[in-house]
Amino acid sequence: MTTIILVKTVEQEPSIRETLGSVVEDGETVHFIRLPSVRCLGPLLQAVNPMISYGVDYTIRSLPTDYDVSELIDFAIESGADRICIGIDDRTVSGKARIDDLTQSILLHDAISGDVVVGDCTIILENLSYDT
Secondary structure (H helix, E strand, O other): OEEEEEEOOOOOHHHHHHHHHHHOOOOOEEEEEEOOOOOOOHHHHHHOOOHHHHOOEEEEEEOOOOOOHHHHHHHHHHHOOOEEEEEOOOEOOOOOEOOOHHHHHHHOOOOEEEEEEEOOOEEEEEEEEEOO
């Protein structure tokens, strides 16, 4: 299986821990895709280290400054990703996850479909299928 973890901010440690600890399976490939506003993943990945304890192989990629959501979706298709995990940045007063424009664009993109699962810190689009 292959998982994409979209990194929107370096303060995303709880989301990454949740994803690695309860979503990702041993032996899986994980692609960390960082937004252009995230300059470096080093400290964030060190905070969740050791990665080896999760039993995953991982890569780090960056979206270009003028990225379009289609570039992320194209990468998901190319890599055969089974799921895309997106950190929850904000919640309503009643505790419901607020979905930002980027997350909405991913969830509503016409080239992919899947099941949406909302965790404590992460929104997961899983069991992906692609319309290419």
